[in-house]
Amino acid sequence: xxxxxxxxxxxxxxxxxxxxxxxxxxxxxxxxxxxxxxxxxxxxxxxxxxxxxxxxxxxxxxxxxxxxxxxxxxxxxxxxxxxxxxxxxxxxxxxxxxxxxxxxxxxxxxxxxxxxxxxxxxxxxxxxxxxxxxxxxxxxxxxxxxxxxxxxxxxxxxxxxxxxxxxxxxxxxxxxxxxxxxxxxxxxxxxxxxxxxxxxxxxxxxxxxxxxxxxxxxxxxxxxxxxxxxxxxxxxxxxxxxxxxxxxxxxxxxxxxxxxxxxxxxxxxxxxxxxxxxxxxxxxxxxxxxxxxxxxxxxxxxxxxxxxxxxxxxxxxxxxxxxxxxxxxxxxxxxxxxxxxxxxxxxxxxxxxxxxxxxxxxxxxxxxxxxxxxxxxxxxxxxxxxxxxxxxxxxxxxxxxxxxxxx
Numbered sequence: 001x002x003x004x005x006x007x008x009x010x011x012x013x014x015x016x017x018x019x020x021x022x023x024x025x026x027x028x029x030x031x032x033x034x035x036x037x038x039x040x041x042x043x044x045x046x047x048x049x050x051x052x053x054x055x056x057x058x059x060x061x062x063x064x065x066x067x068x069x070x071x072x073x074x075x076x077x078x079x080x081x082x083x084x085x086x087x088x089x090x091x092x093x094x095x096x097x098x099x100x101x102x103x104x105x106x107x108x109x110x111x112x113x114x115x116x117x118x119x120x121x122x123x124x125x126x127x128x129x130x131x132x133x134x135x136x137x138x139x140x141x142x143x144x145x146x147x148x149x150x151x152x153x154x155x156x157x158x159x160x161x162x163x164x165x166x167x168x169x170x171x172x173x174x175x176x177x178x179x180x181x182x183x184x185x186x187x188x189x190x191x192x193x194x195x196x197x198x199x200x201x202x203x204x205x206x207x208x209x210x211x212x213x214x215x216x217x218x219x220x221x222x223x224x225x226x227x228x229x230x231x232x233x234x235x236x237x238x239x240x241x242x243x244x245x246x247x248x249x250x251x252x253x254x255x256x257x258x259x260x261x262x263x264x265x266x267x268x269x270x271x272x273x274x275x276x277x278x279x280x281x282x283x284x285x286x287x288x289x290x291x292x293x294x295x296x297x298x299x300x301x302x303x304x305x306x307x308x309x310x311x312x313x314x315x316x317x318x319x320x321x322x323x324x325x326x327x328x329x330x331x332x333x334x335x336x337x338x339x340x341x342x343x344x345x346x347x348x349x350x351x352x353x354x355x356x357x358x359x360x361x362x363x364x365x366x367x368x369x370x371x372x373x374x375x376x377x378x379x380x381x382x383x384x385x386x387x388x389x390x391x392x393x394x395x396x397x398x399x400x401x402x403x404x405x406x407x
Contacts, residue, residue, distance in 0.1 A: 001058040005034025006048035009068040011385045012369040013354055020312040022347040037375045037404035045369055067398055068385040071367050072141040072376035074357035075331055077268050077289055077318035079146050080131040081159050084115025086323045109183055112323050116149035124162050132170050139378025139397040141172050144361055146217060148179030153202050156180045160212035171402045175361050178207050181218035192225055196233045204240055219247040220255035227258050234262045249273040260284040266360040270303040282311035287360035289316045292338040293326030305342040316357040333393030346389055375404035
């Protein structure tokens with residue numbers, strides 16, 4: 001057993017609701033506190049001196065500067081396995097070029113597909129691990145990673161195998177998701193329906209056989225796949241035993257309904273979600289995930305976070321780190337900016353990056369500092385936890401803990 005502390009503040013996020021709005025007054029804030037850890041789990045939290053007195057045989061991991069402790073963060077939507085760079089896309093978009101003009105100039109998702117296909121497995125593994133390490137430095141210990149820049153059997157499997165290799169080389173928890181239905185590739189001979197059948201018949205059976213991913217995603221949008229064909233695809237993937245998540249309502253409304261109807265774990269993006277669909281989402285167990293990084297990267301509207309919370313939705317925030325629309329990758333910065341524009345409480349933002357995001361990935365063993373939970377947490381060198389969002393990502397994590405160990 002080990003006692004970690006003392007911390008100026010521990011913000012446990014314990015006993016907060018899974019859905020709907022949260023006032024900051026609901027936060028449990030312990031002062032001069034510590035955490036007792038054993039066998040990778042939290043045994044107890046409380047006054048540091050009392051923990052020492054009650055557990056005289058426990059070792060001490062002494063925190064000798066003023067720090068606050070939060071549950072480790074969860075990034076429930078990333079695309080961090082990719083090759084190449086799309087800085088030219090960003091410059092062209094800021095100069096007023098349209099998506100079609102950028103694509104015609106060699107940019108867009110297809111550019112990332114070509115770069116990722118051309119990259120060696122060694123190169124992709126190296127850059128993916130570098131991005132994982134950056135997320136760990138922010139205090140993010142659970143990371144979803146999508147494929148979707150391969151778009152054929154060999155290349156989609158290559159991406160997912162790299163994520164599997166990365167899991168063996170990091171202490172972070174990686175959650176792979178097959179996004180072969182990112183868009184129909186230019187070199188596929190057939191229409192959307194033929195390509196979706198190709199995924200179902202050729203890619204997903206091999207993903208299942210090699211146990212490379214348990215989740216399937218699809219981008220429902222006019223430029224990718226339509227709601228009707230997407231719903232059929234998702235129902236078939238679900239029948240194969242896969243969990244479902246959906247890129248929904250990014251530019252046009254309506255696809256979040258598909259996510260709810262097929263029982264998706266989450267509907268992600270939601271920048272274009274209509275008011276009637278907000279209520280539909282709020283009555284479901286599908287987590288509404290905002291991706292403010294894409295809004296910032298594209299200069300687009302934010303997901304209606306305030307309305308979703310007020311309606312009672314399960315609401316989370318993720319980074320959408322990808323080479324095109326969301327290259328920043330800093331979840332805390334993005335969440336802080338979203339909070340400013342959508343008037344979110346600190347409690348709502350912290351919940352959205354911890355236990356609510358974990359729920360979107362199927363985890364209920366993390367995201368709070370409480371007895372029997374996974375001992376993943378993050379400390380910041382400050383005397384006030386509000387500074388973490390106040391500095392909008394400028395404050396780096398002092399220590400990231402996984403299973404009670406500093407990494």
